[in-house]
Amino acid sequence: MFVLNRIIEDYESFYYDIGRLVDYIPSVQYLTVHIYTDLQNISKYSSIKSSYSINSNIRSLQISTTNNIPFNQIENFFRNSFHRLEILKFFFKTDASSQSCLDYINDKRWEFLLQSFLSLQNFSCCIELPIHSEIISNSFEQNQFFLKRNWRFSTQIYTYSFNTILRIHTIPYPKRRLDIMYVISFFLSFFFALIYLFVF
Amino acid sequence: MCSSPSKAFIDDTNNIYFRVRDLRILIDTIPLTILNKSSRIIYENVTSLTLISNKSFNEQRFLIYLYSIINQNNVRYLIIQLDDCSKNFLLNLIEKFSKVYSLIISTYHSWSKLIELSSQISKSNLRSLNVYEIFIDFNQYDSIHQLFNQLEIISVVVTSIEDCYRLLTILFIGNQKKTVEKLRSLTIKCDFDEPDAIANWIRANILRKLSYKCTTSVLTIWL
Numbered sequence: 499m500f501v502l503n504r505i506i507e508d509y510e511s512f513y514y515d516i517g518r519l520v521d522y523i524p525s526v527q528y529l530t531v532h533i534y535t536d537l538q539n540i541s542k543y544s545s546i547k548s549s550y551s552i553n554s555n556i557r558s559l560q561i562s563t564t565n566n567i568p569f570n571q572i573e574n575f576f577r578n579s580f581h582r583l584e585i586l587k588f589f590f591k592t593d594a595s596s597q598s599c600l601d602y603i604n605d606k607r608w609e610f611l612l613q614s615f616l617s618l619q620n621f622s623c624c625i626e627l628p629i630h631s632e633i634i635s636n637s638f639e640q641n642q643f644f645l646k647r648n649w650r651f652s653t654q655i656y657t658y659s660f661n662t663i664l665r666i667h668t669i670p671y672p673k674r675r676l677d678i679m680y681v682i683s684f685f686l687s688f689f690f691a692l693i694y695l696f697v698f
Numbered sequence: 699m700c701s702s703p704s705k706a707f708i709d710d711t712n713n714i715y716f717r718v719r720d721l722r723i724l725i726d727t728i729p730l731t732i733l734n735k736s737s738r739i740i741y742e743n744v745t746s747l748t749l750i751s752n753k754s755f756n757e758q759r760f761l762i763y764l765y766s767i768i769n770q771n772n773v774r775y776l777i778i779q780l781d782d783c784s785k786n787f788l789l790n791l792i793e794k795f796s797k798v799y800s801l802i803i804s805t806y807h808s809w810s811k812l813i814e815l816s817s818q819i820s821k822s823n824l825r826s827l828n829v830y831e832i833f834i835d836f837n838q839y840d841s842i843h844q845l846f847n848q849l850e851i852i853s854v855v856v857t858s859i860e861d862c863y864r865l866l867t868i869l870f871i872g873n874q875k876k877t878v879e880k881l882r883s884l885t886i887k888c889d890f891d892e893p894d895a896i897a898n899w900i901r902a903n904i905l906r907k908l909s910y911k912c913t914t915s916v917l918t919i920w921l
Contacts, residue, residue, distance in 0.1 A: 670713070670716060673717070675720040677723075678728075679727045680729060
């Protein structure tokens with residue numbers, strides 16, 4: 499088991515670190531990564547080569563991040579690097595509202611990504627981000643790909659620091675830490691959904 | 699429109715939070731309607747509980763709710779970050795979470811409340827105490843001694859080097875032959891202009907065998 503806990507300057511160095519790690523310890527099978535990135539570097543390094551590839555034997559991977567790494571980079575990185583993955587845990591939490599972070603709660607994107615891991619047996623995630631509507635979140639619970647594998651999801655909406663935060667996670671709740679806060683009622687969520695429909 | 703989101707507090711799904719060990723509750727964000735609902739134990743395996751509130755709240759109602767959702771037997775670490783709370787609220791927590799080993803507290807008049815509860819705390823399992831509020835009242839020697847005597851780890855904030863000497867005197871020089879016996883680690887935070895002066899004072903006044911390190915902001919002692 500290996501835990502990589504380093505503040506990285508950009509995604510390129512992150513991929514480089516993982517690549518070096520796998521080169522030095524090719525037999526590593528269990529990897530836990532905490533990504534803390536300087537947000538100012540996101541636009542600078544937004545075009546990571548899709549061909550960037552790490553051929554690893556990692557069977558179990560846990561990634562935690564609080565930075566809004568563009569989801570397409572997550573997709574490319576996973577697809578090209580972890581062909582033998584059996585267990586994937588993915589934790590993402592942000593207070594920064596942005597359109598791009600909504601990609602993280604797109605069930606179809608996750609479906610296509612997870613389909614590429616032919617050996618994947620166990621998937622758990624917890625994603626927390628500011629939202630304006632709960633519409634997208636519930637699509638996970640109805641997605642046939644997840645239903646067939648009995649990967650079930652729970653969603654909560656709470657208010658924190660003037661933000662409306664969506665928490666979506668697999669069941670059981672996969673993290674050791676939990677913050678419990680005021681959960682917005684169904685009617686208020688419905689109100690947000692109506693606003694979303696009319697505005698967008 | 700899809701189904702409503704499940705509720706974080708009362709969820710019909712059985713035991714989905716059994717992996718949670720570190721639970722933080724932002725009390726003042728919870729509406730009364732939630733607090734008034736009875737519940738079953740949701741958080742079975744929590745070992746670290748943090749209570750946070752920037753406003754006053756109905757303590758009795760919250761305690762009833764808290765004890766209904768959390769298994770008290772596994773909690774070892776209690777962190778209190780409250781704008782204010784009563785002495786009885788603290789006492790209730792200490793008595794109900796009887797296996798708590800470590801208390802970190804930041805609240806209004808926390809030292810005076812803790813000293814008033816020294817008798818009850820001395821009978822508890824508490825061994826580590828970290829108080830954010832400044833320690834200024836050195837007068838109630840017996841109660842202070844009773845509070846500190848069973849502790850193994852203490853973290854204290856004082857405002858002056860004189861108060862640092864007073865605290866060290868209470869702990870290691872004592873009064874009427876009473877000193878703390880179980881202490882293993884002491885951290886005193888203060889703006890120390892001359893750390894060397896403290897080192898000299900310790901060497902000159904404390905006979906007990908101990909190791910120490912002093913910087914301009916903190917004195918750490920190991921026994």
